[in-house]
Amino acid sequence: MSAPLVALDQVSRRFDQPLDLAAKIANMFGAHYKALSLRAVDQVSLSVNPGEIVGLVGESGCGKSTVGRMVAGILPPSDGVVSWNGQDAAAMPESDRRTAKLGVQMIFQDPMASLNPRKRAGDIIAVAPVYHGLVPKAKSADLVAEALKRVGLDPSYARRYPHQFSGGQRARIGIARALAVQPKLLVCDESVAALDVSVQAQVLNLFMDLADDLGLAYLFISHDLGVVRHIAQRVVIMYLGRIVETAPTRVLFTAPAHPYTQALLENVPRLDARKRSFTTVSGEIPSPLNPPTGCHFHPRCPKAGPRCAREVPKLDPANHGGLVACHLNDGGVS
Amino acid sequence: MDAPVLNVEGLKTHFFTRAGVVKSVDGVSLQLAPGEILGLVGESGSGKSVTGFSILGLIDPPGRIVEGTVRLEGRDLTTLDDKAMSRVRGKDLAMIFQDPMMTLNPVLKISTQLIETVLAHAPVSKAEARQRAIAALAMVGIPSPEERIDAYPHQFSGGMRQRVAIATALLHRPKVIIADEPTTALDVTIQSQILAKMQELCREIGTAMIWITHDLSVVAGLADRVAVMYAGRIVETGPVGAVLDFPHHPYTQGLIGSVPSHAEPGARLAQIPGATPSLSALPDGCAFAPRCAKAIGLCRREAPQIEPLGMASVACHVAQGTGGLE
Numbered sequence: 167m168s169a170p171l172v173a174l175d176q177v178s179r180r181f182d183q184p185l186d187l188a189a190k191i192a193n194m195f196g197a198h199y200k201a202l203s204l205r206a207v208d209q210v211s212l213s214v215n216p217g218e219i220v221g222l223v224g225e226s227g228c229g230k231s232t233v234g235r236m237v238a239g240i241l242p243p244s245d246g247v248v249s250w251n252g253q254d255a256a257a258m259p260e261s262d263r264r265t266a267k268l269g270v271q272m273i274f275q276d277p278m279a280s281l282n283p284r285k286r287a288g289d290i291i292a293v294a295p296v297y298h299g300l301v302p303k304a305k306s307a308d309l310v311a312e313a314l315k316r317v318g319l320d321p322s323y324a325r326r327y328p329h330q331f332s333g334g335q336r337a338r339i340g341i342a343r344a345l346a347v348q349p350k351l352l353v354c355d356e357s358v359a360a361l362d363v364s365v366q367a368q369v370l371n372l373f374m375d376l377a378d379d380l381g382l383a384y385l386f387i388s389h390d391l392g393v394v395r396h397i398a399q400r401v402v403i404m405y406l407g408r409i410v411e412t413a414p415t416r417v418l419f420t421a422p423a424h425p426y427t428q429a430l431l432e433n434v435p436r437l438d439a440r441k442r443s444f445t446t447v448s449g450e451i452p453s454p455l456n457p458p459t460g461c462h463f464h465p466r467c468p469k470a471g472p473r474c475a476r477e478v479p480k481l482d483p484a485n486h487g488g489l490v491a492c493h494l495n496d497g498g499v500s
Numbered sequence: 501m502d503a504p505v506l507n508v509e510g511l512k513t514h515f516f517t518r519a520g521v522v523k524s525v526d527g528v529s530l531q532l533a534p535g536e537i538l539g540l541v542g543e544s545g546s547g548k549s550v551t552g553f554s555i556l557g558l559i560d561p562p563g564r565i566v567e568g569t570v571r572l573e574g575r576d577l578t579t580l581d582d583k584a585m586s587r588v589r590g591k592d593l594a595m596i597f598q599d600p601m602m603t604l605n606p607v608l609k610i611s612t613q614l615i616e617t618v619l620a621h622a623p624v625s626k627a628e629a630r631q632r633a634i635a636a637l638a639m640v641g642i643p644s645p646e647e648r649i650d651a652y653p654h655q656f657s658g659g660m661r662q663r664v665a666i667a668t669a670l671l672h673r674p675k676v677i678i679a680d681e682p683t684t685a686l687d688v689t690i691q692s693q694i695l696a697k698m699q700e701l702c703r704e705i706g707t708a709m710i711w712i713t714h715d716l717s718v719v720a721g722l723a724d725r726v727a728v729m730y731a732g733r734i735v736e737t738g739p740v741g742a743v744l745d746f747p748h749h750p751y752t753q754g755l756i757g758s759v760p761s762h763a764e765p766g767a768r769l770a771q772i773p774g775a776t777p778s779l780s781a782l783p784d785g786c787a788f789a790p791r792c793a794k795a796i797g798l799c800r801r802e803a804p805q806i807e808p809l810g811m812a813s814v815a816c817h818v819a820q821g822t823g824g825l826e
Contacts, residue, residue: 363715363758364543364754364755364772365543367757374768391761392759395765396760396766415765416765429689433692434688435692436761437744437756437762439720440741446692447692448693450659
């Protein structure tokens with residue numbers, strides 16, 4: 167088997183807010199301001215193989231977007247190793263890193279915010295391949311036309327500005343821009359969340375066609391379990407910066423092992439559930455600035471025991487063939 | 501069915517803009533029985549929110565209700581003046597918005613805002629109003645409401661803010677609540693908590709509710725009846741089971757086919773081609789006809805009327821069989 171397109175090994179990402187001058191001075195006079203440090207991602211290991219579609223699921227603040235940005239090379243990790251095609255990204259020479267980075271492209275949630283409103287669609291798509299010398303500037307029009315056709319838009323749309331497109335068409339332009347540099351992996355960060363369901367279906371179909379035609383791999387980041395179940399082969403569930411479970415999609419949706427995954431699945435509204443009583447997980451999602459000790463989920467977990475508050479569970483192989491980080495899986499909660 | 505608590509007949513709300521008349525709501529009729537939950541479903545621009553705003557009399561110029569009646573327990577709200585309407589709004593009729601920060605004033609304490617709402621419609625002392633506000637917060641599941649009531653909106657999380665908005669709406673035990681996508685911005689586990697709470701409270705208080713959403717799956721679990729809107733009109737309505745299990749209208753069928761969790765994983769989703777039409781330049785005939793695979797000549801000439809079909813009501817020539825001779 168060839169090396170994974172992207173592998174994260176024990177990667178963490180902190181965001182620090184150092185003390186400002188006023189707070190430092192106040193501390194001299196006996197105040198107790200502390201520098202804030204937020205662990206957005208905590209020792210996450212994850213890989214995506216060529217042609218594989220991996221779904222990354224979690225609620226707000228779980229660090230899924232930060233993982234996506236590190237995979238795409240937009241954000242360096244604080245600790246751990248990100249490797250592309252088996253090579254450590256941090257150790258690569260700058261020129262190699264540029265080329266390797268092209269292989270991983272990102273598609274964002276809000277196409278209006280990620281497309282320059284003053285540039286024509288054609289220019290938006292052409293800028294990266296021309297800059298990186300993949301195509302001479304004189305021939306970029308052909309590349310743009312091909313990219314537009316690939317995502318189901320008319321090549322004549324290249325002359326239009328982003329505001330002249332509908333939401334679904336803008337999403338397609340975002341995809342065309344990513345495809346223009348011939349990536350191997352697309353990181354889709356909530357790419358269909360803002361779309362109406364009928365348009366969302368069109369874009370999901372497009373993603374699946376591209377996977378078939380070009381052999382693209384995806385890291386599909388979403389809070390929507392329905393979307394992920396539909397498109398992904400393997401699902402990774404995150405909670406407050408850590409991976410709590412990962413398994414092949416079918417297994418994860420039929421026999422989830424982690425209590426958080428189980429709760430998520432029970433809570434998803436379903437089309438075939440009629441007038442039912444909604445079951446709920448108690449409590450709020452804790453602040454990532456001040457996460458609970460031990461297993462982050464233990465204050466909300468119906469099965470938690472004393473050990474869960476003390477000890478962080480390790481991500482270990484589980485019965486269902488995936489990995490799960492739960493003390494129920496490694497000797498009990500007491 | 502009991503006498504409807506809310507009866508909307510032939511409601512038309514148009515916006516008179518420089519670019520032309522936008523027919524956001526174009527002939528909507530719906531009834532709501534006491535204690536009933538109606539899911540009003542549609543995509544962006546289908547007119548579902550404008551329908552909600554029209555019922556509450558919250559349409560600002562250039563928009564105007566040009567036709568139709570909104571009767572709350574027999575009284576036509578469209579004929580009321582501002583003063584009379586503000587006595588109804590917040591008391592018998594309340595609204596919950598998608599973004600609770602739209603409802604809550606960020607510079608006032610929760611207590612100030614809730615007490616103001618109580619005093620607006622009830623002749624009680626300030627101390628009693630505070631007690632009622634605390635009771636309302638407790639009812640929606642906010643822990644230690646006596647202390648939390650003096651917090652500011654930004655000190656609450658998104659889910660908790662939405663609970664405060666719901667508490668505000670429930671203060672006067674309204675006859676009808678209009679909820680406009682109140683859980684769309686929330687995480688799955690928090691959404692589930694809010695849905696459970698709303699269901700429980702509506703049952704307890706006997707409030708009827710219109711739940712406006714783009715998400716068919718939420719409606720499936722929550723509502724008694726569902727109405728599907730497209731381009732300003734209701735295209736199909738009926739009991740949730742009838743509409744979701746045996747949809748007659750091609751648009752409803754398309755919507756259900758587009759929901760990923762409903763389809764076989766990895767299979768192509770049944771997509772509806774094209775995009776929603778501009779409301780200022782609607783086609784003649786059925787607004788869905790240009791996107792509809794089953795459209796016949798009649799669909800492009802004449803707009804279908806909504807008529808009973810089986811357990812539901814549908815506005816579609818093909819489903820009604822009126823195009824049989826073509």
